[in-house]
Amino acid sequence: MQKISLLLILLLFVGVNSFSQKKSGTIFSEHETIDKAKEVWQALVNGDEETYRSLFADSAYLSQNGNPKPKTPNAKIGMGLEKWAGAFENLKVGDQKPAYPDALEYKEGGIWVQDWLIMTGVHKESGVILNLPIHNLYNFNEEGKITTLVTYFNNDVFEEIADSKTTRENGKIFINHPYIATVRKGMNAFMDKDLDKWASFYSPKARCTSLTMQPGETQSLEDYHGALASLFFGDDLKFKVEQVGYPDCIYYEKTDNYIVYSWWKMMIKKEGNLIEFPFMVSHDFNDDGEIIFENIYMSSNHLEEL
Numbered sequence: 001m002q003k004i005s006l007l008l009i010l011l012l013f014v015g016v017n018s019f020s021q022k023k024s025g026t027i028f029s030e031h032e033t034i035d036k037a038k039e040v041w042q043a044l045v046n047g048d049e050e051t052y053r054s055l056f057a058d059s060a061y062l063s064q065n066g067n068p069k070p071k072t073p074n075a076k077i078g079m080g081l082e083k084w085a086g087a088f089e090n091l092k093v094g095d096q097k098p099a100y101p102d103a104l105e106y107k108e109g110g111i112w113v114q115d116w117l118i119m120t121g122v123h124k125e126s127g128v129i130l131n132l133p134i135h136n137l138y139n140f141n142e143e144g145k146i147t148t149l150v151t152y153f154n155n156d157v158f159e160e161i162a163d164s165k166t167t168r169e170n171g172k173i174f175i176n177h178p179y180i181a182t183v184r185k186g187m188n189a190f191m192d193k194d195l196d197k198w199a200s201f202y203s204p205k206a207r208c209t210s211l212t213m214q215p216g217e218t219q220s221l222e223d224y225h226g227a228l229a230s231l232f233f234g235d236d237l238k239f240k241v242e243q244v245g246y247p248d249c250i251y252y253e254k255t256d257n258y259i260v261y262s263w264w265k266m267m268i269k270k271e272g273n274l275i276e277f278p279f280m281v282s283h284d285f286n287d288d289g290e291i292i293f294e295n296i297y298m299s300s301n302h303l304e305e306l
């Protein structure tokens with residue numbers, strides 16, 4: 001009886017599952033509408049308003065990042081394209097590989113093309129570099145003309161280009177500030193080889209890095225301080241650090257954060273040899289006045305002598 005019940009359940013599952021799928025159309029990796037979608041972007045790169053406009057119907061829905069708009073008459077589609085494209089050097093648009101375009105021919109709903117592109121180039125006036133992923137959806141009518149074009153992209157780069165045409169302050173520079181004092185006291189604690197006091201100026205979650213590490217590589221506060229101690233706190237080594245110039249504390253309005261930049265010179269005596277080298281440090285602070293990120297800019301060649 002149990003075997004019969006199990007068999008009935010399996011048959012029921014298979015029956016339900018077989019009716020849960022429904023084919024609504026066909027997907028093509030090669031199709032004339034895909035070629036026309038590529039022509040759209042080639043016309044854009046060329047600044048060819050006439051060709052660009054010829055690929056669209058008498059009127060079309062043009063939407064960017066999901067913003068609904070009324071239909072645009074063909075005569076207004078692509079207006080200003082020549083000037084826009086001419087503002088960039090080496091403007092190119094291609095597939096964002098390994099992605100490739102698809103044409104979807106629905107039984108109900110017509111033909112749609114979707115693609116994933118990457119736009120690259122350099123804005124001539126501002127020097128801003130384009131490296132912009134774009135996702136598009138195109139709907140074609142029976143005449144092979146585009147009736148809908150929905151485009152998705154991150155608009156930040158174009159806002160940066162627009163902002164570059166204006167003059168805007170982005171915060172304040174302080175020649176004296178409590179965070180500058182924190183950096184000095186931290187450096188003094190380092191010279192005194194007092195790691196506990198040194199660490200007290202940092203957040204327990206602070207991350208540290210330097211040019212001696214790989215790009216993007218950071219260390220925890222404990223690991224970083226341990227590495228510096230093993231490098232500089234040996235019995236056969238004496239060192240001194242002198243401030244060069246004066247530190248700056250900068251408040252960045254755009255990101256709402258404080259960073260202290262400071263310049264130093266290290267002098268090391270080891271086995272009768274004197275090693276001198278400059279270095280720069282940047283310190284990011286949290287709202288509690290603790291250092292949350294440290295980056296040391298220095299040549300690693302000098303450390304090879306230690």
